[in-house]
Structures are given as structure tokens and as C-alpha cells.
Amino acid sequence: MRIELVAYTPDVEVMVAVSMLTTTSGAQPCTLHERLRANPGRAEEVVGRLEVQHGNVLEHNRLVWLVEATRDEVLNVMLDTRFLSFTGLGGDRWIMSGNLRAVAEYAEQRDTEFIRRLVDSIRDVAPNIHAFIRRRTG
């Protein structure tokens, strides 16, 4: 199976930090977003405190991958998780999408070559979430 991240919510870790602070801070979400975009270090610090009890803080994003896989391989992924969506492009090519929570929870559920590649694909766009998933899955 080949997998390539082709589109994603920009500043995805800033969105995770905004989400975390929205629930517990009296500041408005737009204000939090402006502050955190202007101060990526602060966003990184907030994301570093992530514990994921309410996993919804990882849901305010959408990542899209181009996948090359057989129908059986795709079926296996779909049976494992209902939080990754597929659209066929013909042959063995697929568009797959989901959010960071889907990636994190799938990685905790199983350890396969596909999941390792899936997790590795987010390293550049969400380095702290990538490290977080790696810590939890060993």
C-alpha cells in the first residue's frame, strides 16, 4: 500500500491548541486563533499538554491522502475504522480522508505497515501530534 498526504487543514496544530483553550478559557475562539497564530511557540506549548480525554480537540481538521491499495486492503481499513472515508479513483487508486483523532485512535488500535506510514505522513504538518502518537504507541 502506498500513501501520500495531498491536502490538509493549514496550521493544524494551531487549530488543536485553539480547540483546547476554547473549552476552558473565557477568551473568544477568534481571539485565541489570532494570538496563537502570532505565537507558534505558545501553540506548541499548549499542544504539548495534550492528554486526549475528549478526543474532539483533534477533530477540527481534515487531512486527505492519495492511497494505492487493492480493494481488499481498503476493505480491511474500512472494517477497522469508520472514521476514515474513501472514494475510488479507478483501479487501485483511492482518495482517503479523516482527522487527526482518526489517525491517533487507529494507531492505538493496531500496528500495521499501513498505519505506520499513515502516522509518518503527518510528521511534517503536525510534528507534535506525530510525537504524541508515537509516545502512546511505542
Added chain:
Amino acid sequence: MKAKLLAHTPLAPLKEASGVLDAKSLLPHLGYTFAVERISRACSHQLVRHRGASFSQQSQRYITVKRLQERVVTPPSVEKAGDDEFKKLVKEASESYQRLVDRSVPKEDARFVLPNAVETSLLVTMDGRSLLHFFGLRLCNRAQWEIRALADGMLEEARKAEPKVFNAAGPYCYQLGHCPEGRFTCGRMREAVDRYRVNQG
């Protein structure tokens, strides 16, 4: 009330990568995250009925409600009625809430006396197809005024970000070319369609 699109998955790189699919087929793969500020809890209760969406809402367990009288949404019909019933109840609720907090009742319990009118803010994320469905239902003339105003603000933002996708969005009568409300139809489809029509060329 304020609705602002904070982030979205861009359509262009996805169209390029997929090659064969049109924008409509790609909608389930696109995510849109809005900041929604200062709506009533009555409105947020309606919003969270859209189950495909994700929400992060200000928590009344952690955030103390201060100056409740300045933190409520007053419906226009109540303003128009002009009597003090609403203000009186909000004032009483405010005082009761504060008394409970002062007596060390946890915020998560003191909030039980707060009215539906109390303001809240949240993040909401929907995929493109769910967002079109949300617009179809909540921009309808039959939708409640506050969530319709919210949907209007969100549509304006979505059209600015992805006009090719969302110029076709609006109430279902605009999207479908007919009213699906059956015997509940408002009978003002032409007016609704005209309101949302834009040049889609």
C-alpha cells in the same frame, strides 16, 4: 453573534491529485472549521444536533459566567414585547448563580440555574457535504431565526473561501430547485431563491 471560517482543507490540491473527480465528489473529504461566537445556548443546542460535525464549546464547568445580564441573547420578539419579564428572570438567575458560587457550589452545579439565553462560543467543524446539508436545512425560512442568522454568516464565509463550491449552497429550495418541505412550505420559495442567487458563471 459572529461566525468566522478559521481554516479549511483547500480544494485545489485535492482536485489536482484526484484528477477524475469533480468538486461535488470531493466534498466529503474537505473540512471547514468555524469560530462561532456569542450565540445562545438555545442556538448551540440546535447546532449540535448535526451529528456529523465536531464541536469544542466553552465549558460552564470551567468558565464562570460573569455579568449575566450582559451575556445573554435577547430574541427580537422579546425586545418587541417590551415588558420586563425577560430582564427580571435573567437578573434573578444571575443573582442565584452568583449566590451559589459564593457558597462554594461548584460551577458545574451552579450553572443549572442559568437560562437558555446565556451566551456561548464554540468551534464547529464539518465536512463539505455536511455543511451543504446544514445550509439546506438551516437557511430555510422555516428555521429558527438565530440559527438561520448563524447559517447566513457561515455561508458568507464559505462563499468567500470556496466560491465554486458554495455559490451553489443555500436553503434546499435554492439547492434543489424545489421546496422539499411539503405541506409545511413557507410559500416564499422565489424570494428565498433570489436572496441566495449569485452569478455562478
